[in-house]
Amino acid sequence: DGGITQSPKYLFRKEGQNVTLSCEQNLNHDAMYWYRQDPGQGLRLIYYSQIVNDFQKGDIAEGYSVSREKKESFPLTVTSAQKNPTAFYLCASSTQTGKDEQFFGPGTRLTVL
Amino acid sequence: GEDVEQSLFLSVREGDSSVINCTYTDSSSTYLYWYKQEPGAGLQLLTYIFSNMDMKQDQRLTVLLNKKDKHLSLRIADTQTGDSAIYFCAEMMDSSYKLIFGSGTRLLVRP
Numbered sequence: 001d002g003g004i005t006q007s008p009k010y011l012f013r014k015e016g017q018n019v020t021l022s023c024e025q026n027l028n029h030d031a032m033y034w035y036r037q038d039p040g041q042g043l044r045l046i047y048y049s050q051i052v053n054d055f056q057k058g059d060i061a062e063g064y065s066v067s068r069e070k071k072e073s074f075p076l077t078v079t080s081a082q083k084n085p086t087a088f089y090l091c092a093s094s095t096q097t098g099k100d101e102q103f104f105g106p107g108t109r110l111t112v113l
Numbered sequence: 114g115e116d117v118e119q120s121l122f123l124s125v126r127e128g129d130s131s132v133i134n135c136t137y138t139d140s141s142s143t144y145l146y147w148y149k150q151e152p153g154a155g156l157q158l159l160t161y162i163f164s165n166m167d168m169k170q171d172q173r174l175t176v177l178l179n180k181k182d183k184h185l186s187l188r189i190a191d192t193q194t195g196d197s198a199i200y201f202c203a204e205m206m207d208s209s210y211k212l213i214f215g216s217g218t219r220l221l222v223r224p
Contacts, residue, residue: 042214090155104155
């Protein structure tokens with residue numbers, strides 16, 4: 001079945017450690033996105049990528065990094081520079097940016113201890 | 114500026130209609146969306162409306178758009194317990210890649 005997968009569903013890390021969240025899609029979508037969701041708030045855009053080997057910062061990129069080496073994959077690294085990393089992270093993809101529906105993955109809940 | 118606002122909570126009885134409201138500030142929005150999020154899950158697109166439309170109906174869902182007041186609403190007819198979730202409205206602006214999300218409305222359906 002086509003879709004977006006994120007792994008793991010729950011992730012625990014010690015403060016000061018970098019952690020990488022996985023996002024894979026087999027929808028043949030060009031564009032991929034990472035959002036952060038905090039309780040009682042909407043989604044905020046961290047990074048997005050319109051095409052392989054290209055990505056741009058969103059509204060809250062500080063303390064995060066991404067790569068887009070393959071069309072299907074858009075991993076997000078939460079670095080130790082991110083001051084408040086505990087959150088629910090959602091990955092999405094669409095056929096192209098700015099025009100089409102974004103399909104969301106199931107999310108990864110990151111807890112930093 | 115970009116801002117999308119929603120009320121935080123709505124409680125209805127099973128079988129009643131639910132109306133979730135949203136206001137937005139950017140008049141250049143071209144698409145407006147309603148997403149549903151169940152606990153611990155990602156977002157599921159429910160429906161969307163183009164900015165040149167006033168209404169869109171899809172089975173139990175009716176979306177109304179008042180461009181003059183920048184007001185969007187989602188009506189769910191015959192609300193069921195399975196409709197309990199958080200509902201997000203979002204706007205997509207013509208010149209941007211970005212979806213601007215509201216903070217979400219938590220809908221609770223009482224038996």
